[in-house]
Amino acid sequence: MSTPLGDFIRAKRDSIQPASLGLPDRGRRRSPGLRRSDLATRAGISVEYLTRMEQGRDRNPSVAVMNALADALSLDPSERNHLRYLAKITGGECAAHARPAPPRRDVRPTVLKTLRLLEPGIAMVTNRLGDVLAHTSGYESVTSGTGLLDGDNPNLTRFVFTDSRARTFFADWDDIADEQAFDLWLGPSVENTEWLTAELAPLAGPDFTRRMNRHLVPQRGVLRLNHPSGCQLQLIRETLELPSDAQQLVVLLPADEETAQAVDQLRHRPQGRLRAIS
Template identity: 60%
Template sequence: MPDWGRRRAPGLRRSDLAARAGVSVECTAHTRSAPPRRDVRPSVLRTLGLLEPGIAVVTNRLGDVLARTTGFEAVTRGSGLLDADMPNLTRYVFTDPRARTFFADWDEVADERAFELWHGPSGASFEWFTAELAPAAGPDFTRRLNRHVVPRRGPLRLHHPSGCDLELVREPLELPEDAQQLVVFLPAGEATARAVDGLAGRSAGRLRAV
């Protein structure tokens, strides 16, 4: 089995890992698994295509951005979220200073990402990722991770780098077979709908596929 190295997330209890993995505490000392699935099934990609030019994204529990619509690219353009070769929402929230401006309610988003990571697909994958993320994210990440706070998940408010403010309602669709989510974002009001049209280069009044 591959050795992912020594756990480096301060305050992370092995009992938490065991609870998430559904195994005994002793097993977590010896069990390792590969990182979670990052491929997206063709049928999910076709579904995502039907949502164009709406705002939608496929992620896994760790926050990897696995597939997205052009609408999602438009509302995140200039934020830095998609700059990496393998964009990751959790890493962006905790390690990129631009995230604190982009997300109007950064604290709530940070709690959401920490909860999703704790709620990840397996204890071993969870440990593998926190060993990579925790040293870069610092003690605030670890504190939130160990709180296990169930997030409120209200509307997502964004300060777009272009200067417009967006408020989006989120509709998550679970893909349990893949431990992934397809999340659709809908404008919460007409002002956001017009702003999204402008960001995507669409003329106002055009029907929006969502």
């Protein structure tokens, strides 16, 4: 049985062309990327040990081995953090059998006060599973007409993967889909990731599962939106982590003057107010 750690190592190995590391081309092979033997040599471990990790038969690699693999795969800082995180949750998968409650949906009063101070700006409170827990009127104005905030428990991940309007709303839908899938791994526990996956996967189909399993660390560039009114928005995302709540405060800022003017026009349409969802 594979593990998230094994899936990530294998996905990164498959994505590396040997020539990029100065390795010779050894002719045609059944799968793309770096050979297991080449990676093992670069990391200073045996092929057998690497095989056990990729197949989920070794769940407790040492810190030294993780650092060696990170170097051998030429991981950037974000990918190294993800590798360490996956090693941590993979080692703990067998220890916990009780299924925890889903992540909290209430937002602390002081966080709500902070959100009010950001009015009429564009901001929301979310968690790694994509639940939109509270938002400003500005956030409502830029998402109006998309369906994202419809219903009592709006969820950005569910919207991205199951609502056809999301593919038009997000100009770079493919990148956003990768971001939402990746963030599920950063949820409060692997069990909570499975909790949402069990609900989402049957609706989202194999594309969602594929994105989850390839562990592509997103770059999170400028957010480009096609608003139903015809406005095209470019927004810079600033994120404040709320670790004690396993939540995030996300602020969206216009990236150019055209977006600032469009956002101002949207604000003057009939709009709601700060909404806390619990």
